[in-house]
Amino acid sequence: MTVSDLPKIELHMHLEGAAPPAFIRGLAKEKNTDLAGIFDENGAYKYKDFWDFLKVYEAATSVLKSPQDYYRLTRAVLEESAASNVIYTESFLAPDFCGGGDVAAWQDYLAAIKQAADEMEREAGIVMRAIPTCVRHFGPDQAKQTALCAAETVGDFVTGFGMGGDEAMGKQNDFKYAFDMAREAGLRLTSHAGEWGGPESVRDAIRDLKVERIGHGVRAIEDLALVDEIAEAGIVLEVCPGSNVALGVYPKWSDHPIAELRKRGVKVTVSTDDPPFFHSTMRYEFDRLAETFGWEEADFLELNKAALDAAFCDEATRGAVAKKLEPADA
Template sequence: MSVTDLPKVELHLHIEGAAPPAFIRGLAQEKGVNLTGVFDEQGNYAFTDFWHFLKVYEAATEVLKTPEDFGRLTRAVLEESAANGVIYTEAFLSPDFCGGGDLGAWKEYLHAIEEAARAAEAADGIILKGIVTPVRHFGPEKAKKSALCAAETAGSFITGLGMGGDEKAGKPGDFAYAFDMAREAGLRLTCHAGEWGGPESVRQALDDLRVERIGHGVRAIEDPALVERLAEDGIVLEVCPGSNVALGLYKTWQDHPVERLREAGVKVTVSTDDPPFFHTTMNHEYDRLADTFGWDEGSFAEINLTAARAAFCDEETRAALIKRLEAAND
């Protein structure tokens, strides 16, 4: 068995960032939206660095204007994930892009996304859960609106809150109100940190937002005391190696610290982040990790069990996931 044949659990996927370029171009044609500057001559997303990537990402989302658009997007994304052996995925969903933070509109978008998720599960056996995601550089006040949307729709499908966007915009503590609101609604918490903000941003997310998972978190490797804390406290990192290399955080896969973090006892998982932007898939991530660090079936089995145990889902879903993973490794 190739490592790419293994069933996979993904915890860090942005629904808009997973949109195939052809899908976005097709919608733009239907709606007459000008996407000049979004694609290169080969039809791929075009950006120069992380901050330019954020602008291109937001420009591409301009074609996603209705609940139906997000339903179609969800179906396309889950079809691609399932083709890569993903059996469970958690997608970041932003009320800012789904109704502009209005609760009534958010519910309509969410209904369309959930319908598409049910169809994908019936067709391909893939399970989707949603993590509501305030966009950090949109500011704390908009984050409160997103958190309200999350709290009011918390349940079997919306299971968490996690913040994305520019890590250099403000401090995690600025968003504590939004995270407290989500916590009180019973939602699980994660936050992007330790990518562009450095190791201190990880510490701040843990101390000020009290999250149980960290999106990326890889720059914790620069602070041995922080690495020790992550290992001791069982904080799970949603690591996206291909994304980190594509954006220039690390020059090569060999430079990436995922193996050093794992050797230090930190719980790491593997995800794609915004796969078409970074020319990756879950299969590609697995191939590169196997080639670079010698990870074998046992390594990936451990990674996926870690992800299943850290997933923001109900215990019945978790037990079924673990059963599927263990059956594949017998």
């Protein structure tokens, strides 16, 4: 067995961002929508930089127009994840894209997504939990509506609340109301920070939004006092190395700070973010980390344990997933 064959836990994946290009092309054809400009000659997603990536992402998402589309998307994404032996995944869902932030429409979309997730759990053994996520560049008022959608559907499937989007837009504190609303509803909290924003954006997310996990967070390494604070507080980083390299946050894998963060006591996990955009899979992430940093099976078991401990799920689910992580000869 190689490290890429190990069972895996993923905490940071955007459902729309994980849509296989062929799936989006097929949907566009069904809807007579021309999306040719977002694909390269090989059929992969095409973008110039992070901000162009956001435009291509939203263009691809534009053909997802109904709960049935999201049912099909969820099955397609979870099939890809299961092929990498992912046994538990948390997916960011954007109510803005699933009914425009309307609670009743969101409930219909969510029901379709959950139906697909339940089917894939029975068929492939992969467990999914949902984290409704506001889009930072859509602004604080829209984030409040997203938080309301999340709060109205909290339960065994919807377990967290987060924020993604363009880190250059506004401050973390601008979204405090939405995060307070989600917290009061019993949702657990994460926010993207320290990807394009520097270490101060990570500090802001922890201080102002009181999150327990940070999406990316890797640029905390530029402030070693902050790294120590994160380690001491037990804040978990949802690290997506392949994404960071593909988007140019770091020029190459050997420059990525995941190993240094881990060495300094930070709880790091590994995820794909938007895998087809970055030509990644969880198998690929594990292989490249092993190749780059010399990590072995014990290292990846530690990463999986950190991810499971930080997962936004109930204890019964955590226990069931833990059993799947145990070696076959244990």
